[in-house]
Amino acid sequence: MELIVVTDNRDVADVLATVDPSAKTKPIKSLGTLHADLSGASAIAFTVKSITAVATLAKSAWKTIEPFLVSKPKGKLVVKGPFGEIALELANVTEATLGTAFTQVFQAAEHAAKSVKPAKKTK
Amino acid sequence: MTDRLKPLTIIPDPEYRLPGYQSTRVARSLASFRAGTGFLTFNCNNVREHLNVQRMIQLFATGESPLLVGESMTSEDILVQTSVSHELRHFHDSLLSFTFFEALRRKLLLNVNSVELFKNLPRQQNAYLPAGLLDWIMTDEETRIQRKAQLEEFYGREMKIREVPYFSDDQLEQQVRPSATTDGLFLACSRGAVSVRTLLTTGYTDSAGERFTAMDIYELSAISTQLLSITDRFGVHTGSDIYWNIFHKTYYDKVLDVIDDLLVHDGNKLISGTDVLILASAMSMWAICAEPPDPGPELHRACPAIRFLQLKVKLLQDKPSLKEALGNADYLLEYFDKLMDAKPTSERVSASTAYFMQWTSEIEAQAATRENKPLSLSLQYWQELLHMRDELHRAAFGDLFFYLRGAYESTKVFGLTLPPIIFNASGYDFDKLEDCEANVAERAEAVQRMWRVSDRINGIRDATEWVHFHEAVFDKVYFDNEASSSEVHHSFLMQAVRAVTGSEIVRLPV
Numbered sequence A: 001m002e003l004i005v006v007t008d009n010r011d012v013a014d015v016l017a018t019v020d021p022s023a024k025t026k027p028i029k030s031l032g033t034l035h036a037d038l039s040g041a042s043a044i045a046f047t048v049k050s051i052t053a054v055a056t057l058a059k060s061a062w063k064t065i066e067p068f069l070v071s072k073p074k075g076k077l078v079v080k081g082p083f084g085e086i087a088l089e090l091a092n093v094t095e096a097t098l099g100t101a102f103t104q105v106f107q108a109a110e111h112a113a114k115s116v117k118p119a120k121k122t123k
Numbered sequence B: 001m002t003d004r005l006k007p008l009t010i011i012p013d014p015e016y017r018l019p020g021y022q023s024t025r026v027a028r029s030l031a032s033f034r035a036g037t038g039f040l041t042f043n044c045n046n047v048r049e050h051l052n053v054q055r056m057i058q059l060f061a062t063g064e065s066p067l068l069v070g071e072s073m074t075s076e077d078i079l080v081q082t083s084v085s086h087e088l089r090h091f092h093d094s095l096l097s098f099t100f101f102e103a104l105r106r107k108l109l110l111n112v113n114s115v116e117l118f119k120n121l122p123r124q125q126n127a128y129l130p131a132g133l134l135d136w137i138m139t140d141e142e143t144r145i146q147r148k149a150q151l152e153e154f155y156g157r158e159m160k161i162r163e164v165p166y167f168s169d170d171q172l173e174q175q176v177r178p179s180a181t182t183d184g185l186f187l188a189c190s191r192g193a194v195s196v197r198t199l200l201t202t203g204y205t206d207s208a209g210e211r212f213t214a215m216d217i218y219e220l221s222a223i224s225t226q227l228l229s230i231t232d233r234f235g236v237h238t239g240s241d242i243y244w245n246i247f248h249k250t251y252y253d254k255v256l257d258v259i260d261d262l263l264v265h266d267g268n269k270l271i272s273g274t275d276v277l278i279l280a281s282a283m284s285m286w287a288i289c290a291e292p293p294d295p296g297p298e299l300h301r302a303c304p305a306i307r308f309l310q311l312k313v314k315l316l317q318d319k320p321s322l323k324e325a326l327g328n329a330d331y332l333l334e335y336f337d338k339l340m341d342a343k344p345t346s347e348r349v350s351a352s353t354a355y356f357m358q359w360t361s362e363i364e365a366q367a368a369t370r371e372n373k374p375l376s377l378s379l380q381y382w383q384e385l386l387h388m389r390d391e392l393h394r395a396a397f398g399d400l401f402f403y404l405r406g407a408y409e410s411t412k413v414f415g416l417t418l419p420p421i422i423f424n425a426s427g428y429d430f431d432k433l434e435d436c437e438a439n440v441a442e443r444a445e446a447v448q449r450m451w452r453v454s455d456r457i458n459g460i461r462d463a464t465e466w467v468h469f470h471e472a473v474f475d476k477v478y479f480d481n482e483a484s485s486s487e488v489h490h491s492f493l494m495q496a497v498r499a500v501t502g503s504e505i506v507r508l509p510v
Helices: A010-016 A052-069 A095-104 A109-114 B047-062 B075-096 B099-120 B133-137 B141-155 B169-173 B182-201 B214-234 B236-247 B251-262 B274-288 B304-316 B319-325 B329-339 B345-369 B373-398 B400-404 B440-447 B461-479 B487-501
Strands: A002-007 A024-026 A042-047 A076-081 A084-089 B031-033 B040-043 B127-130 B203-205 B211-213 B421-424 B448-451
Touching: A002 A010, A002 A052, A010 A042, A010 A052, A052 A095, A076 A095, A084 A095, A084 B487, A095 B487, B031 B075, B040 B047, B040 B075, B047 B075, B047 B421, B075 B099, B075 B214, B075 B236, B075 B274, B075 B373, B099 B182, B099 B214, B099 B345, B099 B373, B099 B461, B099 B487, B127 B133, B133 B182, B133 B461, B169 B182, B182 B214, B182 B461, B203 B304, B211 B214, B211 B304, B214 B236, B214 B251, B214 B274, B214 B304, B236 B251, B251 B274, B251 B304, B274 B304, B274 B329, B274 B400, B304 B319, B304 B329, B319 B329, B329 B345, B329 B400, B345 B373, B373 B400, B373 B461, B440 B448, B440 B487, B448 B461, B461 B487
Parallel strands: B040 B421
Antiparallel strands: A002 A042, A002 A076, A024 A042, A076 A084, B031 B040, B203 B211, B421 B448
């Protein structure tokens, strides 16, 4: 199965392409987008052989991009899998959010929906 | 209307430097334009970005925005502000265009028909609907079996895929009216989806193997006018800094490269500076403003990319005259019309408007005879778009010099109806907000909030909401395009797809 990561941050795109031997840069137009202004982004496709390999790939991706996230860069990181896509703000990406996004796009929507809990009241 | 417009301030001094200007790096998407609705989205991650966008919108709405230019502006401030102009140019191009407007019309109709289709389509428990459905509909049975087997192997369990008909290219291209059955409605929807994709992706491949499509022409138009308005408002130095430090070697620079061979003649630089951008803007506008193709099914004849190429080929044979014509931007479109032996540009826009009006009358007659809420809401929005098209046509052609310079989207646009505008605040960390207890739908709404600045758009609130929601759902279903901007929005969209189609959705291996 294919997992695609799209980002409009060029530095992050460059390092993502080195995460895994299966990584391939894809022309953004091949994603079939019919909307303007997405063409400035880069897409990197990974081949995932089993569902258990998804978490491993997420860990490798985190290790590779972590040094670039220290400065809280602006931009988006969109993770696309069989069950849709999740957009993350690069400045807010953590190992946990990246891992969750990688996992959720391989899970049916009903599971993803259940995981979105309302924030708790703190007062 | 043009009498009310204030004169645009173009900084005439090429040595002018914006006081306190700070050059910063910006390498991210600031905004987007949705071809299926005409809505604009701005990604605002902090208060400063919000203010920059809001102040531009204030300018467009009222003609005044005293805090728009402050001290110590950065390239990011300028880009955030002019991203509003950039997106608005996409909207204006979509209004004046034949293909973009036709795609919008067909997309609205596709949404209406698809609601009806999924109401009638037998529900299959626990069966997944393949995304994008359009590709799946065109996939033969043998390939479907293989792809389903790959999916099941990956997940290690049986996965039911919802049964949908297969349509061959011939069936999709034929003009024979589909039967009045669910399969017939499926065929009509599939044809609609194919035509939308064709309208937006038709183009040509150049000798270097680069594909150039209708979408690239819209981008060329928006980027050239955005760079012009940066130069006009903030000076040549600022424009040059932003071009070299932000746009150079990006996709946006690449779309500008398409006119490179027009700029040199006999080894000498023929056209340079802002004339390059004015040429790009004028050529895009000429290509975008097509009349309806005759015969109707030959949509490629109105394709902006193909029309652009045809114009470029002629201009390559007429470079000295082109240089002369650039001396008078008002005259450029007329020069192109004569060169191409075409109807005047404004008349081509009028011819397309007549085509759209004719269709609207027929649909209005249908809507009057039956109760169909989706049709009536979509029609309301479409009628507003037609009004906006007419309004812009008069304003833009009344002041072509400024329109070609991108000045309408800088300082002269006020008085024109603005489309719905979405603020995407997914960059804010909502989890850190206290007292935030909300369900998925409420949180999704907080992340993406729609503004209806113009009274006319505010007056059709239900129609804009309906169009927004269903376009997102069916864009995902047919084309596997997801408009989600955050985790919470993704969940909301998946719930919406399930509610409308009755299925979870899955992308099968390619």
